[in-house]
Every structure is written in C-alpha cells, then in structure tokens.
C-alpha cells in the first residue's frame with residue numbers, strides 16, 4: 466500500500482504537488498491506510514490535456530484492437546481477482562467475498578466492452594431515394610469524465626471507463642476520495658493490459674476538482690454515480706456547461722412480500738438484501754412492504770436478521786463490515802434515534818454494536834423498525850446503513866401506489882407465487898430495476914442499469930446498449946455515387962429539408 470496515492474496522468478503515476486492531502490482510514494480500526502491528494506488545478510488541467518491529446522490517435526485505433534485491449538484487461542482483472550478483492554476489502558471494510566463480488570461485477574462490464582465491434586454498428590437503408598443510400602456511423606465524443614462514490618470502488622469505475630474507451634473516447638476518472646486505492650490498481654492493470662498513454666487518467670479530489678472538471682471546455686460527457694444531493698448539482702452544472710450527462714443517484718428500495726410467497730425464501734433473501742454490505746448499496750432493500758397476512762412474519766424476520774453479525778473484512782463468519790466513516794456511522798445512528806423518537810417500533814437495535822478486537826470500528830448492528838409510516842424521517846431519507854423499515858399494505862395495488870409515490874425509483878422487488886401478481890407489479894411499478902423473487906435485481910451488463918425518476922438524471926443509462934449511445938455521437942450519411950451511365954430522369958430526390 467503506498468504511503469501517498471499518486472495521480473495517473475498520461476501513462477505515469479505521479480506524486481501530486483498539492484499541499485492538501487486527506488487521510489484514508491481503515492473503517493474497522495481508524496488506522497491511516499494512505500493519504501490522498503486533492504489535485505492542484507494545474508494537475509487537473511494536465512490530465513484533461515493528456516486525455517485530449519491521446520484522443521487524436523486513440524479514435525483512429527481499429528475497433529477490433531480496442532476490443533482486444535478489453536480482452537487482455539479482463540484476463541488481467543480475473544488473474545488479480547483475489548488481490549483486488551483484498552485491497553478493496555481493506556479500503557472499504559467490506560467482507561472479502563463481498564469485495565470480490567464488487568470486482569466481479571466490474572469484470573462483467575469489461576467483458577461487455579470487449580463486444581464493442583457489434584455494439585458500435587450503425588444503421589443502413591439502401592435506396593432512400595433513387596440511387597441514394599443512407600447509413601449512420603457511431604463516433605466517439607472525445608474526453609469523458611467519471612465521478613464515482615465510495616461504495617463500489619471497482620464496479621462503478623468499471624461501469625464507465627472500459628465502455629467509454631472501447632467506443633474510442635479517452636477518459637478522466639475522479640474516484641471517491643474515501644476509497645482511492647482500488648481505482649488506482651484498476652488503472653495500473655489497464656496500463657499493463659496495453660492501454661496507450663493518456664487514454665485513461667485518474668485525478669483525486671473533492672468539490673473544487675469536480676467543479677473544475679465540470680466547467681472544463683474539453684470534457685464532452687460526464688458520468689456520475691453518488692448521492693442525490695450531489696447528483697442534482699452535477700447534473701445542473703454539467704448540463705449548463707453544455708455537456709452530455711448521466712447521473713445515477715440515491716434510492717429507497719422496497720421489497721413487496723405477498724402472503725403467498727415462500728416465507729423461508731423471503732426471510733433469507735431479506736437478511737442479505739437489507740444489511741449486506743452494511744446497507745451501503747444503492748440497491749439495498751431498505752423497506753420491506755408486507756401485504757396482508759405476510760405482516761405476521763415480521764417477528765421471525767427480526768430474529769433472522771439479528772443473527773447477521775458485522776465483523777472485519779477477513780472474518781469469514783461476518784455478514785458485513787463497518788460503515789465507511791465515523792461521519793456515516795453517526796448519521797445512521799442519528800436516523801435510528803429519530804426513528805424511535807418519531808414513533809416507529811424498534812424491534813432490533815444495532816446502535817450499541819461492539820465487535821470484539823475492533824473497538825474503534827464504525828460498527829452498527831442490524832436494525833429493524835416496524836410500524837413505519839411515510840411521514841417518518843427514516844422512511845423519507847436514504848439511510849444507507851444496516852437498517853430495515855417494515856411497513857404493511859392491505860393490497861398489492863396499495864403497495865404499488867406506495868412505491869410510485871416516492872421521488873426515487875432505483876430498484877424494487879416482489880416475492881410471490883402468483884404470476885398474475887408479478888405481472889401486475891412489473892407492469893405498473895414506476896421503478897427501473899425490478900426483481901421477481903430476486904431481492905437485488907442488478908441487471909447484467911448487456912442490459913442497462915435502469916434507475917428511474919429521482920434516482921437518475923439524463924437520458925441514457927449506464928452499460929448495455931444505452932451506454933454505447935451515451936459515449937458516442939451518431940453521424941448520418943446520405944450518399945449518392947453515380948454509376949458511369951446516366952441515371953433515369955425523375956429520380957432526383959427532394960433534398961431541400
């Protein structure tokens with residue numbers, strides 16, 4: 466682990482000359498793992514300039530060559546899967562298996578990016594008028610920017626730069642300053658896979674660095690993943706600066722439990738989906754919405770969730786790790802207190818969680834509230850901790866209306882034995898990622914990650930075919946090539962519009 470995290474600019478790992486550095490802390494012990502710089506304005510400019518320069522040659526690299534880079538990168542990521550998992554686990558506090566899952570979901574996007582030749586295919590119509598053909602080209606945009614949060618430091622950068630780069634763009638990544646180590650290792654392996662200098666650049670920082678990048682005239686497109694508060698700011702600022710933007714933001718994901726569902730399956734699924742990764746997933750289930758008699762399962766749910774024990778990353782028996790920072794823990798603790806104050810029933814309280822051997826970790830034990838109502842703070846806010854709110858609805862209709870009344874619409878799921886109920890749910894729910902007897906329905910990379918409404922700003926979602934459209938511009942050609950013999954009279958098209 467380096468004492469100080471470098472920047473990655475134009476193929477080189479360089480020491481920042483910044484005077485401002487932040488400690489990166491082990492969330493289980495508060496030990497300083499490393500320090501991360503807040504890059505200077507000059508360094509940010511140099512990174513963008515390197516990406517701009519590299520674009521001139523990278524856009525000319527044949528598409529199959531770009532695909533081969535992704536194949537080599539995929540192989541390297543797989544070869545280093547355990548090592549990346551350990552680094553990520555140390556950086557975030559996630560359990561080793563969970564950390565490896567984070568890396569794996571990223572590897573799958575790299576595999577998708579290796580299919581870039583067929584993904585880039587445009588459209589062709591022959592004879593749009595006599596002797597005239599039309600066809601479209603998909604061309605890269607230039608320099609693209611990625612801004613990522615702390616909670617998936619491998620998967621989320623890999624949602625962005627492999628596809629952008631496979632499309633022929635170059636990239637500047639600004640990872641979360643809370644977890645810079647994994648993204649740097651991803652960059653190292655990308656260079657080792659043969660990525661030319663300047664194609665990927667990584668700068669570190671926080672608000673001023675992001676503001677500078679968003680205003681930079683040489684950045685064409687911005688992909689952001691993070692909280693709704695920040696995403697709204699980024700969407701406003703980046704679109705005002707004329708950029709193409711996609712912002713994937715906060716969530717409040719409900720699982721609807723029908724009385725005909727397999728009870729055992731539901732309760733088991735809810736344990737991992739609610740407190741797994743300490744609830745720090747944008748697709749975590751934070752509300753269990755029991756329909757009708759299913760509500761009688763809540764006490765048993767509390768019993769099972771209560772068995773999930775937090776622990777250090779290498780504790781094989783731990784269900785999840787610490788929260789990312791003391792600030793995050795204090796925020797979740799204050800929300801738990803607010804839940805009690807506002808009248809929810811706290812059936813399982815993880816506020817005073819102690820993990821032996823780790824007195825300074827950001828621990829919160831599994832926590833369950835029942836009798837939660839829509840006006841309560843614990844319902845209105847994204848808690849982002851191991852806290853599950855249980856609610857009840859009389860009918861499926863009422864459950865769907867409840868979900869659709871929220872501002873956000875990232876993920877949701879229904880557990881039922883009824884195809885009719887599942888069909889009604891998938892058709893009527895206004896949420897983009899829907900699970901049927903699947904608790905956390907994150908789509909594989911050949912689909913899109915499809916957050917809706919307040920969970921997303923923009924038009925084109927990450928990965929799948931839409932990301933290729935996001936990272937390219939369409940050029941439509943209308944072409945007439947005359948054969949040596951003159952064409953028949955009257956075949957002239959009207960090209961005046």
Ligand code: NAD
Pocket residue numbers: 612613614615616617639640641642670671672675676690691692693695696698699713714715716746747847849875914916920
């Ligand atoms: P965050 O919004 O605090 O930070 C995200 C990034 O934005 C970081 O790189 C940070 O440095 C930068 N940033 C922070 N404040 C900024 C500002 N004022 N101006 C410009 N940049 C700023 O998010 P976080 O706490 O790291 O991550 C957790 C959030 O991410 C949760 O809300 C979660 O739901 C969301 N998330 C969403 C998805 C999704 O796909 N919808 C996926 C993962 C995480």
